[in-house]
Amino acid sequence: MPGAMRSLTATGIAGIVLAGSAVAPAAAAPRLTPQPSTSDRTSPVEARRVDRVPAPKLDWYACYDYAECATARLPLDYDNPKGATTEVAVLRVKARDQQHKIGSLFLNPGGPGGSGTSIALAAPYFLGDDLLDRFDIVGVDPRGVAASENIKCFPSVKDQTKAYAGLNVAFPWTKAEEKAYVASSKAVGRACSTSGKPLTGAASTAEVARDMDVLRRAVGDQKLSYLGFSYGTALGHYYANMFPDRVRALVVDGVLNPNAWVGQGKARNQLQESRLRSADGAYRALHEILVRCAKAGEEACPLAAGDPVAAYELVAKRLRKKPLVVDDPELGQFTVSYADFVGATLGALYDPYGWRDVVGLTSELLVLTDPASVSAARRAEARTAVVARAAKARQQRGYDFPYDNGLETFLTVDCTDAYHPKSADAWSVLSAKEDKRAPYFGRAWAWGAAPCARNTWTVRDEDAYTGPFNKRTSAPVLVVGNYWDPATNYHGAVSSAALLPNSRLLSSDSWGHTAYGTSACVTGAVDAYLLTVALPATGTVCTGDAQPFVEVPAAERAEASKSALARAGEPGRGEPKRLPPVVAPLPVVGTLTVR
Numbered sequence: 001m002p003g004a005m006r007s008l009t010a011t012g013i014a015g016i017v018l019a020g021s022a023v024a025p026a027a028a029a030p031r032l033t034p035q036p037s038t039s040d041r042t043s044p045v046e047a048r049r050v051d052r053v054p055a056p057k058l059d060w061y062a063c064y065d066y067a068e069c070a071t072a073r074l075p076l077d078y079d080n081p082k083g084a085t086t087e088v089a090v091l092r093v094k095a096r097d098q099q100h101k102i103g104s105l106f107l108n109p110g111g112p113g114g115s116g117t118s119i120a121l122a123a124p125y126f127l128g129d130d131l132l133d134r135f136d137i138v139g140v141d142p143r144g145v146a147a148s149e150n151i152k153c154f155p156s157v158k159d160q161t162k163a164y165a166g167l168n169v170a171f172p173w174t175k176a177e178e179k180a181y182v183a184s185s186k187a188v189g190r191a192c193s194t195s196g197k198p199l200t201g202a203a204s205t206a207e208v209a210r211d212m213d214v215l216r217r218a219v220g221d222q223k224l225s226y227l228g229f230s231y232g233t234a235l236g237h238y239y240a241n242m243f244p245d246r247v248r249a250l251v252v253d254g255v256l257n258p259n260a261w262v263g264q265g266k267a268r269n270q271l272q273e274s275r276l277r278s279a280d281g282a283y284r285a286l287h288e289i290l291v292r293c294a295k296a297g298e299e300a301c302p303l304a305a306g307d308p309v310a311a312y313e314l315v316a317k318r319l320r321k322k323p324l325v326v327d328d329p330e331l332g333q334f335t336v337s338y339a340d341f342v343g344a345t346l347g348a349l350y351d352p353y354g355w356r357d358v359v360g361l362t363s364e365l366l367v368l369t370d371p372a373s374v375s376a377a378r379r380a381e382a383r384t385a386v387v388a389r390a391a392k393a394r395q396q397r398g399y400d401f402p403y404d405n406g407l408e409t410f411l412t413v414d415c416t417d418a419y420h421p422k423s424a425d426a427w428s429v430l431s432a433k434e435d436k437r438a439p440y441f442g443r444a445w446a447w448g449a450a451p452c453a454r455n456t457w458t459v460r461d462e463d464a465y466t467g468p469f470n471k472r473t474s475a476p477v478l479v480v481g482n483y484w485d486p487a488t489n490y491h492g493a494v495s496s497a498a499l500l501p502n503s504r505l506l507s508s509d510s511w512g513h514t515a516y517g518t519s520a521c522v523t524g525a526v527d528a529y530l531l532t533v534a535l536p537a538t539g540t541v542c543t544g545d546a547q548p549f550v551e552v553p554a555a556e557r558a559e560a561s562k563s564a565l566a567r568a569g570e571p572g573r574g575e576p577k578r579l580p581p582v583v584a585p586l587p588v589v590g591t592l593t594v595r
Contacts, residue, residue: 110230112413114583170343189456279438510544
């Protein structure tokens with residue numbers, strides 16, 4: 001039954017996921033309330049850094065119809081609290097029941113580079129009503145991001161566009177594309193290491209965690225309540241380990257293992273993807289969809305007329321050999337490359353209902369890459385569908401003035417937090433190895449961090465935090481992992497829960513990126529924990545409402561645009577919920593790229 005709660009032993013969960021088989025239900029254990037325990041303490045060095053900074057007075061003003069906004073000036077370097085500052089933007093949606101308010105719930109949507117103020121404004125559309133009743137929902141734009149003082153690595157959009165030229169692919173496939181991608185990666189790394197300073201050297205995840213601790217005091221909370229998605233789980237891990245005795249309730253959903261994120265020991269010279277293995281999760285999800293397609297039959301899945309796994313590989317093989325060129329009166333001539341196909345697949349897998357696009361696109365390209373094999377009517381149908389996907393991509397593609405710093409904020413955090421190989425020239429060979437381990441998606445995930453190569457990205461944050469990540473927190477951490485997540489591999493949640501001594505793993509047999517909102521089971525367990533700090537039973541496994549080839553009404557993601565949310569206004573209690581507007585940990589192509 002959709003949304004039902006099920007339970008398995010930890011060993012059973014790991015075995016099932018590795019085998020990729022269905023989950024068998026077992027009897028649920030009773031819900032356990034956490035018992036008081038002694039936590040680790042914030043280190044004297046970290047406590048001195050943040051506690052000597054006076055809590056800023058947040059001068060709230062009405063904004064975006066139903067929210068309040070403020071800004072705070074916080075130290076650029078917490079070792080020099082009276083020195084240079086950076087402006088940080090904050091937004092809150094006040095609790096509906098102020099008389100019974102628990103405190104503030106801080107949100108982060110991921111990225112790095114996602115806007116905390118945007119996800120806070122969207123909160124009434126996706127958070128449970130009980131949370132909205134009892135918490136002020138607070139979002140912070142991390143330093144350098146969105147409405148906060150911006151990171152800017154280039155003097156102009158023109159200079160930025162020239163440097164980015166080689167990055168205008170889902171990932172490089174041909175030797176020429178690889179050469180151009182490496183050149184652009186070096187140009188971006190050098191620019192952010194020079195003209196991007198000082199902010200690029202002072203915007204690591206540790207600095208954002210310090211900002212959040214100061215802002216926690218500014219909103220009047222003794223301890224932090226936090227819900228972080230995707231890369232926001234890394235921020236949650238950092239806070240939990242830097243300030244372990246200051247946690248009231250902390251949820252991480254779509255989990256990056258922090259040791260894999262940073263790179264410890266010999267792993268420091270590996271690609272970050274070799275440690276995180278996001279591509280493994282994406283490949284596992286794709287393969288499972290294609291296997292279920294065969295079982296569903298041709299009426300439910302057109303690829304089931306043959307072998308769906310072989311059909312996907314056949315399209316990929318044809319596009320590797322020769323990209324598809326399509327002429328359209330309105331769009332003009334556009335190309336669908338192998339990287340476009342894989343990128344569009346990856347983008348589709350982010351959505352709980354993305355199996356429809358995976359099957360649809362594969363079916364369309366199967367026809368168009370061998371048009372003689374089908375009727376003229378089928379060719380026309382497939383062409384119309386591909387043109388529609390390309391038109392949607394063109395509408396979504398941004399041509400932003402003024403300066404769009406989204407890639408630079410992502411890289412600033414990743415490149416200063418984590419260790420990466422020395423030279424961008426090594427990415428060609430290393431990414432090819434990733435493809436052998438995780439077909440299709442290994443390269444897609446590996447190439448995104450190429451600008452982080454150590455000999456071109458030379459700016460560092462001397463106060464970045466690199467561990468340990470095994471501190472005992474003053475309240476348990478709830479770790480949420482989704483079996484079929486294409487971005488944050490389920491193993492990241494399992495290993496992170498094992499790493500944190502005071503944590504509980506909540507697993508979800510669901511689809512798309514992150515799990516909150518995909519079933520009443522996950523949402524209810526997270527909401528109950530945030531309200532009461534009561535954990536779900538050990539071994540709990542939820543089932544997502546959306547399952548491949550089982551037709552249910554599609555749930556949309558909440559709008560992330562502040563202007564659109566302000567126009568729509570705050571939804572009332574009891575209105576249908578949407579999925580949270582989670583930000584991808586690396587740029588992905590949601591539909592076909594039009595070039």
